[in-house]
Every structure is written in structure tokens, then in C-alpha cells.
Amino acid sequence: MALMERIQKDLTAAMKSKDELRLSVLRMIKSALKYKEIEKVRPLEDAEALQVLQTLVKQRRESVEQFAKGGRQDLADKETKEIAFLEAYLPAGASDSDMTAAIEAAIVETGANSPKSMGAVIKAAKARLEGKTVDGKTLSDRVKERLSKMA
Numbered sequence: 001m002a003l004m005e006r007i008q009k010d011l012t013a014a015m016k017s018k019d020e021l022r023l024s025v026l027r028m029i030k031s032a033l034k035y036k037e038i039e040k041v042r043p044l045e046d047a048e049a050l051q052v053l054q055t056l057v058k059q060r061r062e063s064v065e066q067f068a069k070g071g072r073q074d075l076a077d078k079e080t081k082e083i084a085f086l087e088a089y090l091p092a093g094a095s096d097s098d099m100t101a102a103i104e105a106a107i108v109e110t111g112a113n114s115p116k117s118m119g120a121v122i123k124a125a126k127a128r129l130e131g132k133t134v135d136g137k138t139l140s141d142r143v144k145e146r147l148s149k150m151a
Helices: 003-017 020-040 046-069 073-087 096-110 115-128 136-150
Strands: none
Touching: 003 020, 003 046, 020 046, 020 073, 046 073, 096 115, 096 136, 115 136
């Protein structure tokens, strides 16, 4: 089942069960996907739709951080619940061992030996982790740490 069809089906179920939070999250997802379709002037492929969902999760994580700093735990909790709903539509995340293996293989592949080649290593590692959810900041931090040990 395509992602849009699954979201529409879940949206209908949320309306019937009167689950307000789930309903608002699903509407937000559908709206973001529709906006991206309009921007691209064609239907989205599943990979593009997953990218939109990853962006929404990243935005929520940043919001949680800001709300926590601002002392608004109620809003931080709401955003955390939204993240849980969003992550249900994303593929499984890359494990630590997957990420480490991808980084090591990317370093060998690119011949990187200093932090200057960080961009190439990140790009190669992301390609190896295709199909899994990868937090870009975490990947970047781990690549930077690994390359700084080489310098």
C-alpha cells in the first residue's frame, strides 16, 4: 500500500475514533505531502514522501528542545507524542553498528584521511544507509569524530 493511501486510511480511522491528536498529526502529514506534490508538479515517489516525513520529525525534535528550554513542558510533551505518530510511517532507523559499518566503508571508498573530506564521507555513508531512517546530525557528528581521530 502506498504511503498516501495508508495515511488516508488512518485519517479516516482517526476521524471515526475521534482521536484528536492523531487526527491533527495525520492532517499535518497529508498537508505537507500535498504541498510537496504541488511544488514538484507531480505525484511524490515513496522516497520523496519519506524525506518529507523525516523533515517533519526533525522540526518536531527542534521544537521539543526549544519548548523545554522555554519551560513549556506541556508543549514539549505534545510535540513528543507527534514524533511518535510520525515515526510510525518511517522505516526502521539505522542501528549503531549499521552506521559504524557504513561510515567505515565510506571512509575506505572515498579515501578520506582528514576532516576536510567529511562531506564526501557523509554522502557515501548516506548512500549505504539508503532505505533506513538516519538522523543527519548524528551521522555528521559520528563522521566528524571518526575523521578527527585520523588527523
